[in-house]
Amino acid sequence: MSLVRILIVDDHPFLRTGLRHVLEEHSEFQIVGEASDGWEGVRLAEKERPDVAILDIGMPNLNGIDAAQHIRESAPGTSIIMLSVHSDESYVLRALKAGARAYLLKQSAEADLIAAVKAVSQGKSFFSPAVSQMLLDDYMRQLRERDVEDTYELLTMREREILQLVAEGKSNKEIANVLHLSPYTVETHRANLMEKLNLHSVPELILYAVRKGVIS
Amino acid sequence: MAVRLLRSSRAVLWAGFGGLLAIIILMAAKGSQVVSVIQSETNRLLAEHQQREDLLDGIRFSLSESASDIRDYLLDRDPSALAQRRDDLQKLRQRITEAVERYGRNLPADEAALWAQLQRDVDAYWNALAPSLHWNAETRRARAEDFLQEQVIPRQGELLALTAAVDRANQRNLEQSNRRVAKLFRQFRLEMAVSAIVALVLGGLLALLTITRMLALERSAGAQLREVARARSELQNLSRRLVAAQEEERRRVARELHDEIGQALSAILVELGRLEGRLPPEPQQNRAMVAVARQLADRATAQVRDMALLLRPSMLDDLGLVPALQWQAREVSRRTGVKVKVAADTVADDLPDEYRTCVYRIVQEAVNNAARHAHATTVRVDASQEDGRIRVSIQDNGAGFNPKLEKGMGILGMEERVKKLGGAFRIDSEEGAGTIVSLLLPLSASEVQRKT
Numbered sequence: 001m002s003l004v005r006i007l008i009v010d011d012h013p014f015l016r017t018g019l020r021h022v023l024e025e026h027s028e029f030q031i032v033g034e035a036s037d038g039w040e041g042v043r044l045a046e047k048e049r050p051d052v053a054i055l056d057i058g059m060p061n062l063n064g065i066d067a068a069q070h071i072r073e074s075a076p077g078t079s080i081i082m083l084s085v086h087s088d089e090s091y092v093l094r095a096l097k098a099g100a101r102a103y104l105l106k107q108s109a110e111a112d113l114i115a116a117v118k119a120v121s122q123g124k125s126f127f128s129p130a131v132s133q134m135l136l137d138d139y140m141r142q143l144r145e146r147d148v149e150d151t152y153e154l155l156t157m158r159e160r161e162i163l164q165l166v167a168e169g170k171s172n173k174e175i176a177n178v179l180h181l182s183p184y185t186v187e188t189h190r191a192n193l194m195e196k197l198n199l200h201s202v203p204e205l206i207l208y209a210v211r212k213g214v215i216s
Numbered sequence: 217m218a219v220r221l222l223r224s225s226r227a228v229l230w231a232g233f234g235g236l237l238a239i240i241i242l243m244a245a246k247g248s249q250v251v252s253v254i255q256s257e258t259n260r261l262l263a264e265h266q267q268r269e270d271l272l273d274g275i276r277f278s279l280s281e282s283a284s285d286i287r288d289y290l291l292d293r294d295p296s297a298l299a300q301r302r303d304d305l306q307k308l309r310q311r312i313t314e315a316v317e318r319y320g321r322n323l324p325a326d327e328a329a330l331w332a333q334l335q336r337d338v339d340a341y342w343n344a345l346a347p348s349l350h351w352n353a354e355t356r357r358a359r360a361e362d363f364l365q366e367q368v369i370p371r372q373g374e375l376l377a378l379t380a381a382v383d384r385a386n387q388r389n390l391e392q393s394n395r396r397v398a399k400l401f402r403q404f405r406l407e408m409a410v411s412a413i414v415a416l417v418l419g420g421l422l423a424l425l426t427i428t429r430m431l432a433l434e435r436s437a438g439a440q441l442r443e444v445a446r447a448r449s450e451l452q453n454l455s456r457r458l459v460a461a462q463e464e465e466r467r468r469v470a471r472e473l474h475d476e477i478g479q480a481l482s483a484i485l486v487e488l489g490r491l492e493g494r495l496p497p498e499p500q501q502n503r504a505m506v507a508v509a510r511q512l513a514d515r516a517t518a519q520v521r522d523m524a525l526l527l528r529p530s531m532l533d534d535l536g537l538v539p540a541l542q543w544q545a546r547e548v549s550r551r552t553g554v555k556v557k558v559a560a561d562t563v564a565d566d567l568p569d570e571y572r573t574c575v576y577r578i579v580q581e582a583v584n585n586a587a588r589h590a591h592a593t594t595v596r597v598d599a600s601q602e603d604g605r606i607r608v609s610i611q612d613n614g615a616g617f618n619p620k621l622e623k624g625m626g627i628l629g630m631e632e633r634v635k636k637l638g639g640a641f642r643i644d645s646e647e648g649a650g651t652i653v654s655l656l657l658p659l660s661a662s663e664v665q666r667k668t
Contacts, residue, residue: 110489
């Protein structure tokens with residue numbers, strides 16, 4: 001496995017050091033830079049073009065969400081892991097919209113960090129189990145409150161497969177290869193399932209998939 | 217000061233206006249009395265005068281009659297008529313004597329002498345005539361002419377002259393009385409004029425006093441009003457600054473908790489995790505100790521996070537108003553089981569901080585009240601932004617209350633926040649009918665411009 005180049009952006013030096021130590025215990029990871037605020041992180045990402053950028057969501061000057069948007073533009077090849085103390089879906093959705101592929105709780109950073117870095121470096125998504133659990137709980141409670149049917153039941157098997165693959169970050173072409181379908185068919189299925197679930201963007205789809213436990 | 221002024225003026229004004237009124241009433245009473253006295257006096261004088269004139273006329277007429285009667289008596293050749301004529305003359309004498317006596321009643325002093333003379337002369341006249349009535353026919357024939365010429369006619373002339381003098385005196389008397397009445401009238405007019413001047417002066421003084429006092433009262437009331445307004449605006453200013461200072465302090469403490477303590481705890485958790493990974497399986501005790509430390513740090517992290525969020529939700533600063541409201545709704549649902557639905561599609565996430573904070577805090581207070589005090593089962597939060605205004609309503613199906621009677625600090629605080637931004641705030645509630653809290657915030661002109 002090739003070397004994964006990593007940028008750590010967090011305003012707290014102790015945590016930064018801790019994360020660095022955790023990552024350095026694995027030889028396939030290389031720390032290419034550390035930044036203590038959003039702007040510095042954006043500059044370093046543009047310069048170093050890391051494979052993975054770990055961003056703290058709450059930072060002075062430029063927060064993690066805005067920094068993620070900048071990095072996605074200036075270094076499109078960099079996968080973003082968002083670090084946060086909040087497990088609420090408003091943060092998760094905003095992080096996904098800003099281009100993050102993984103959402104990690106600081107409370108469990110040490111345990112989940114390696115899995116998260118590995119997942120995003122392979123183009124997959126990752127969410128701390130506590131976050132997935134919280135999203136699922138909220139979703140189920142809302143279903144109960146509104147007394148509506150779970151829309152997931154409306155999906156066909158094919159649509160469920162495609163939902164999972166889209167949520168994992170695969171393109172239509174990749175999905176077509178995996179399922180031996182034409183890219184157009186995949187696109188049709190994808191549009192149908194988005195309509196059935198009343199979703200309007202890939203981040204919303206990912207959030208939905210996490211809520212349903214389709215991906216972790 | 218105003219109260220004292222009011223009280224002291226009151227006595228003066230009572231006395232002043234009372235006095236003025238009394239003077240006017242007295243003037244009117246006196247005037248009416250004097251006029252009626254003058255009128256009745258004048259009438260009486262005129263009546264008396266007329267009566268005397270009539271009496272005098274009667275006397276004069278009777279005297280003339282008596283003279284011609286005497287002549288007829290003396291010259292008449294028919295003896296059968298004599299007794300009758302004597303009788304007539306006797307009656308005439310009696311009439312004249314009575315008239316003179318009546319004239320003498322209520323006579324003014326200066327006329328008394330003339331009258332006495334008239335009375336005497338009348339008696340003398342009759343006494344002089346009396347013997348001729350007993351004359352026999354020859355005597356009458358012999359002396360009648362002479363008697364008439366020498367006695368009757370001159371005496372009658374004297375008497376007539378005397379009555380004319382009495383008449384003149386009577387006339388003079390009337391004129392005198394008229395002058396007296398005129399003098400009385402002049403005096404009355406003078407009195408009236410003096411009273412009117414006194415009333416005018418007193419009235420003027422009173423008016424001056426009243427105006428002065430009123431102006432003084434007005435000034436003092438105005439000063440008090442300004443003082444009250446100033447105190448109120450100061451109080452308002454203070455309470456606004458208090459709200460702002462409290463918000464700033466909460467934000468500072470929340471950030472401190474999150475940035476310093478929270479981050480340190482996160483770092484500790486990472487280090488503990490690494491330590492756990494390096495510990496050999498034996499002795500198990502060491503691993504257990506690390507696990508306990510991890511649990512403690514974990515719990516502390518959660519507590520610090522909850523405390524910070526309670527003080528000032530970071531979503532409000534990181535994500536904006538609507539995500540913060542939605543987070544709050546989920547939090548309340550998680551903690552209390554109350555269904556909270558937020559509809560705020562048209563509200564921008566990048567509202568100015570003070571607007572975000574205002575709306576968030578009011579929704580927080582209202583939702584908490586609904587869940588905690590009103591025991592509502594569902595709460596609906598609607599927020600919309602259009603035409604440079606933000607409209608928010610929070611409706612619950614809880615117990616409700618009387619907003620006029622129960623106005624706690626929470627509601628006052630909400631009102632204060634809305635007022636600070638120049639908005640309108642109201643609570644519609646009734647016991648058993650739920651509660652609707654609504655507010656309307658105008659975005660400042662610069663803010664509206666910024667958006668367009």
